[in-house]
Amino acid sequence: MNAPCISVLMPAYNAAGTVADALESILAQSFTDFECLAVDDGSTDDTAVVLEALAARDARVRVLRVPHGGIVSALNAGLAAARGNYIARMDADDYSLPERLKLQYDFLECHPCVGMAGCRVAFGGGEDAGGYARYVDWTNTLLDPDRIAVERFRESPFAHPSVMFRASLIQQHGPYRDGPFPEDYELWLRWMEAGVRLAKLPQTLLRWDDPPTRLSRTDARYGTDVFYAMKTGYLARWLAANNPFHPHISVIGAGRMSRRRAMLLRDHGIVIDRWIDVDPRKIGNVVDGVRVCGRDCLPAPEAGFSLAYLAGHGAADDLEAFLHSIGYVAGRDYLLAS
Known part of the structure; x- marks a missing residue:
């Protein structure tokens, strides 16, 4: 079986209520040469059942079931199994627009000096999430690699599930690190310190939801x-x-x-x-x-x-x-x- 161009990496923990819609948005992409690695992080609800049903319907879905170890463990398990030249992140409670993978893939193919391409995101939170909404507005202003680099010490300049990056970056600089810090922000800082250029597409290609259970709200590592x-x-x-x-x-x-x-x-x-x-x-x-x-x-x-x-x-x-x-x-x- 030929390796796909893109490996979509989607960890899921107790996400039975949202993961089907999230995964369906990936399966509906206009770019079709991908695999979706759905990593069930030891869920105790019906997440695995939902994922297996979708995998039975579409061979591009690969379900990895791992003991519950948290998001970093699940992400790195997915990276170890990924076969694509590009890694696209996705979360089990967000929604990708149909052109997302194609536009990010085309951009990286045309810009070999760029290691990662994000996109603008639409905020899917509620009226009581003003701080998060302002953060999204700020990230959406950061497109150019030089601007991203100079602004990177304010906040994380990307919504984690919105990015696509070259798999070779993991080989060169290592996978996600586990510790008392946001794993995505640490990865971006590590790459930029090494000279990797990160960019963002001007199109809005992901709806970034903000449920009360989002890790950035509940996990001490994001404090x-x-x-x-x-x-x-x-x-x-x-x-x-x-x-x-x-x-x-x-x-x-x-x-x-x-x-x-x-x-x-x-x-x-x-x-x-x-x-x-x-x-x-x-x-x-x-x-x-x-x-x-x-x-x-x-x-x-x-x-x-x-x-x-x-x-x-x-x-x-x-x-x-x-x-x-x-x-x-x-x-x-x-x-x-x-």
């Missing part, structure tokens, strides 16, 4: 503290390689949470010269041994490097407008780190 602890190591190495004034930086944001996140860099040898804030009540204080200054203390363009740790919807956009007005360039003079 804010572990998120920052993991990405800080990658950020520190980026600074060591790209900041001409290493190990010195200024940190924009002097609030308690901003300082807590920025202080993680000290464990990696980064020296914080000053906190920059706009609150006149903070300016002049010394916090954690570092003086709080106003924006007038920012280094001139190309005379220092700044990291911004800001909370609040819209704060980053307002800051970037100001920084650009004084000649700052993202990646040269500053990065947004939250």
